[in-house]
Amino acid sequence: MFELLLHGFGSLLHVDVLIALVGGTVIGYLLGAMPGLGPSLGVALLVPFTYGVDPVAAMVGLVALYAAAEYGGAITAILINTPGTAAAVATAWDGYPMACRGEAGFALNVSIVTSGIGALISTALLIFTAVPLSEFALSFGPAEYCALGLFGLSLIGSLSSGSAMRGLFSLFIGLAVALIGLDPVSGVPRFAPMPELFEGIPLVPALLGLYAISEVLYMLEQAVVRRESMPISGIFAVPLRTYRGMTKTITVSSVLGYLIGVIPGAGASIASLVAYNEAKRTAKDPGSFGKGNPEGVAASETANNAAVSGALAPLLALGIPGSATAAVLIGALMIQGIQPGPLLFTKNPEIPYSIFASLLVGIPLMVLVGLCGAKLWVKVANVPAPILAAIITGISLVGAYASQNSMFPVYITLGFGLLGYLLRKADVPLAPIVLALVLAPMVETNYRRAMLTSDGNLSIFLTSPISLVLVLLATLSLGLPAWRAYRQQRREGAVA
Amino acid sequence: MSATGMNLRATPMALHLGKALFRRILAMVSLTLFTWMAWSAMHFPKSLNTADVGPGEFPLIVAVGGLLCSLAVLVQGCSIREGSEAASMDVARAWSVAGAVLVIGAYGLLMPLLGFYACTAVAVPVMLLLGGERKWLRLLLVTVGFLVFVYFCFDRLLDVQFP
Numbered sequence: 001m002f003e004l005l006l007h008g009f010g011s012l013l014h015v016d017v018l019i020a021l022v023g024g025t026v027i028g029y030l031l032g033a034m035p036g037l038g039p040s041l042g043v044a045l046l047v048p049f050t051y052g053v054d055p056v057a058a059m060v061g062l063v064a065l066y067a068a069a070e071y072g073g074a075i076t077a078i079l080i081n082t083p084g085t086a087a088a089v090a091t092a093w094d095g096y097p098m099a100c101r102g103e104a105g106f107a108l109n110v111s112i113v114t115s116g117i118g119a120l121i122s123t124a125l126l127i128f129t130a131v132p133l134s135e136f137a138l139s140f141g142p143a144e145y146c147a148l149g150l151f152g153l154s155l156i157g158s159l160s161s162g163s164a165m166r167g168l169f170s171l172f173i174g175l176a177v178a179l180i181g182l183d184p185v186s187g188v189p190r191f192a193p194m195p196e197l198f199e200g201i202p203l204v205p206a207l208l209g210l211y212a213i214s215e216v217l218y219m220l221e222q223a224v225v226r227r228e229s230m231p232i233s234g235i236f237a238v239p240l241r242t243y244r245g246m247t248k249t250i251t252v253s254s255v256l257g258y259l260i261g262v263i264p265g266a267g268a269s270i271a272s273l274v275a276y277n278e279a280k281r282t283a284k285d286p287g288s289f290g291k292g293n294p295e296g297v298a299a300s301e302t303a304n305n306a307a308v309s310g311a312l313a314p315l316l317a318l319g320i321p322g323s324a325t326a327a328v329l330i331g332a333l334m335i336q337g338i339q340p341g342p343l344l345f346t347k348n349p350e351i352p353y354s355i356f357a358s359l360l361v362g363i364p365l366m367v368l369v370g371l372c373g374a375k376l377w378v379k380v381a382n383v384p385a386p387i388l389a390a391i392i393t394g395i396s397l398v399g400a401y402a403s404q405n406s407m408f409p410v411y412i413t414l415g416f417g418l419l420g421y422l423l424r425k426a427d428v429p430l431a432p433i434v435l436a437l438v439l440a441p442m443v444e445t446n447y448r449r450a451m452l453t454s455d456g457n458l459s460i461f462l463t464s465p466i467s468l469v470l471v472l473l474a475t476l477s478l479g480l481p482a483w484r485a486y487r488q489q490r491r492e493g494a495v496a
Numbered sequence: 497m498s499a500t501g502m503n504l505r506a507t508p509m510a511l512h513l514g515k516a517l518f519r520r521i522l523a524m525v526s527l528t529l530f531t532w533m534a535w536s537a538m539h540f541p542k543s544l545n546t547a548d549v550g551p552g553e554f555p556l557i558v559a560v561g562g563l564l565c566s567l568a569v570l571v572q573g574c575s576i577r578e579g580s581e582a583a584s585m586d587v588a589r590a591w592s593v594a595g596a597v598l599v600i601g602a603y604g605l606l607m608p609l610l611g612f613y614a615c616t617a618v619a620v621p622v623m624l625l626l627g628g629e630r631k632w633l634r635l636l637l638v639t640v641g642f643l644v645f646v647y648f649c650f651d652r653l654l655d656v657q658f659p
Binding site for chain 2: 048049051052163165166168169171172173175176179183185186188190191213216217219220221222384385386387389390391393394397398401402405407410411414417418421422423425426427428444447448451452454455456
């Protein structure tokens with residue numbers, strides 16, 4: 001493993017990979033700092049630029065963008081109380097009060113440095129867990145893969161923001177869309193009246209529509225508002241001993257962030273909220289949280305960046321995305337003709353080990369770029385919405401066209417853009433659709449293979465211990481929200 | 497008030513919709529589609545291999561699940577009290593949004609006929625105008641800048657053949 005990791009470091013010495021690393025970091029900050037744009041949209045917009053690019057450079061650039069965008073949301077959260085990403089909501093609770101009392105530089109320093117520490121700790125966890133996980137997954141058969149996919153799908157639906165029922169609704173819409181195309185076993189066309197649909201709905205154009213075009217329509221609803229941000233000073237004047245007092249918070253938040261990031265559908269926003277609540281619960285002075293306690297900023301930012309590496313673990317080792325952004329990364333890998341999963345470590349080891357190396361090198365770079373460019377990122381948040389909307393629309397449609405050099409993906413992007421906008425208006429989350437598009441083929445194909453192997457006997461899912469555990473967990477994760485909702489209703493009925 | 501503090505009811509060209517009604521419509525459309533999906537799945541040819549479940553089983557499972565969820569969304573839509581905060585679904589600057597949908601749609605449909613660069617040269621400034629941009633210099637700079645960027649990045653570097 002260490003030899004392969006050294007090879008990974010060696011690949012960073014190529015000019016194109018270095019450019020991808022730096023470029024991805026800078027673009028990630030820019031996108032993360034703009035409210036409404038986040039890592040999912042950023043990665044989806046950058047994927048078309050990776051056509052024809054070396055796979056290592058492409059993945060290094062996209063992962064760097066993911067990590068930097070996840071951090072970038074904290075900048076506007078602290079300075080103008082408008083989180084750039086959902087994962088920075090908890091950062092604003094303490095970061096903005098700190099900025100209001102003249103400690104904006106201090107808050108930014110804490111957020112950037114703790115993000116970096118959290119990302120480094122979780123990268124170490126990623127390196128030491130992904131490889132054994134992929135080796136363990138080599139023993140998986142069709143039943144285990146089907147059960148794993150089902151477990152992932154069950155979590156996505158129940159962990160969605162807002163109503164769990166609307167999350168499940170979104171999940172089934174995604175599953176229905178994923179079924180369009182030729183049946184993987186018999187080749188029968190399913191819900192595909194034209195030849196262009198025989199290969200199914202193309203993933204990247206659909207993602208561009210769901211995230212980019214729907215966001216453009218949302219942007220057009222906003223009037224042009226110029227936000228005044230807090231002055232930044234003293235960003236480099238924070239003594240190191242400040243962080244000694246936060247060691248426990250940073251360590252716990254890093255581990256929590258990594259573990260939550262591993263869970264499909266959980267993501268950085270849940271990680272930051274859980275870590276914030278845990279830090280507050282165990283703090284000596286919990287009442288100070290929400291009023292400008294730097295540990296609140298540290299907990300949230302450490303966890304949301306740690307979740308990035310967490311989401312990469314199941315992606316690389318199992319081929320299952322840990323977040324919607326990771327699902328977009330799967331699309332990018334597939335464009336390069338690379339199948340994520342346990343065989344990635346044997347057939348294309350340069351990809352995961354370059355990603356590990358790029359994270360270890362890129363995170364200190366991310367901290368440096370963040371600290372030095374703080375004043376620039378704030379200005380970026382004030383780019384007029386009409387300009388952003390026009391550019392994002394253009395890049396999305398160009399990217400969709402470039403994916404297949406034909407107009408069909410462009411129409412897919414348009415259709416999904418409208419669908420995404422309407423669903424968001426009805427408070428239906430989009431992440432389950434994305435994850436269903438990625439996981440559904442894996443679930444069905446392996447289900448059919450398992451049935452062929454067992455001669456049509458469903459007990460194959462129960463006789464394998466791994467499959468049995470996963471099926472039980474899937475049943476629990478689907479049943480638990482319904483059980484809680486039922487108990488809540490009974491309690492409310494009893495009170496009334 | 498919106499999440500950004502905008503008073504949507506005072507915003508010109510805002511469209512006020514009932515969220516409950518919208519959810520009910522969404523639920524009924526999805527009920528129809530999932531019903532059609534289930535019916536189609538039951539008519540897919542069976543597999544010749546008796547051990548294979550066939551192409552219709554998974555779509556049927558998904559259709560049933562989708563029908564149940566659609567019913568739940570319909571019930572949720574019926575349970576929202578009209579007039580409450582949760583019942584409001586405002587579309588601020590509705591004409592801008594509708595205009596953008598038309599422009600983006602026309603852009604996609606006309607591109608094969610008129611060519612990518614010609615369509616983009618018209619669509620980008622129109623999108624900017626719909627967004628509220630009025631400075632002609634910005635309109636010009638953003639349009640030209642975007643065209644140049646796409647030309648060098650996609651046409652020359654990535655060798656994408658545009659219509």
